[in-house]
Amino acid sequence: MSQHNTGHEHASGESHGSLKSYVIGFIFSIVLTIIPLVIVMNGLLNKTQTVITIMIMAVLQLIVQLFFFMHIREGEKPRWNVMTLIVGIIIVLTIVGGSIWIMSFNSTVQ
């Protein structure tokens, strides 16, 4: 059992991230939250620029969480988790983008 444990620890050192990677991820996510907050609260940019900037920050935040916290790169060779996530994101983008598109078209027609 103890042998198994040490073996496990060795493997985890590489695949489950270190304290350093968690701290880096945490600092990144704090910074990526403060930047859009400052931009919006002080009205630094115009409307379109603000929307684009804060959405980019949110997506970067998602990437930080995926890599530093959720360890998307670890796991067995066929990366089923990444594939499922990509399919999910494609469906979400279709639903959200399609809804906004068709409903804004609806309001211009009216």
Add this chain to the structure above:
Amino acid sequence: MAHATAEHSHAHEAHESHESLKVLGFWIFIVTDILIFGTLFACYAVLHTHTNGGPGAKELFEMPGVIAETFILLTSSFTSGLAVLAMHKGKVKQLIAWLAVTAVLGAAFIGMELTEFVKLVEEGHKISSNAFLSAFYTLVGTHGLHVSIGLVWMIGLMIQLSRRGVTEVTTRKVTNLSLYWHFLDVIWIFVFTVVYLMGVM
């Protein structure tokens, strides 16, 4: 004899891969949950201007509370990561302690969110008031419900960890819980950006 050990190690391997298969299964659940939030975001994006003459996002949302909620949830995502780190070092007490910190932060988040909702409803901005508020309460409330379920799960898991320690099964459970918690943090980042930041700008 050699055959028996080989068979034993084979069974052991099968058990391990079974646990990792369960993590993949949980990951697929998370992706389907992303679809639920996707449709709720689509709803909110379409309906957020339909206030039926009532006040909109800019008048209703109070940012200081929301900013505090955001940093509380971000920190709890970090502490749940530290719990996983403690687990892989085999430190049960440290693991339970970090889970407890995460649970306290999660409870603080839910408390603040409920306070915000109660205040809005007392001011007469109910879920039935207009399409904007219906979409708002459904989206933010669904996230809050997820966090609440996560809290119940976390408390149950802390009890199980204190009784059984770090085993293959509890390792898989903590891994899944931590994935779930990070996922909720990601969803909140989008709620914060799309609902609150875009609402008040």
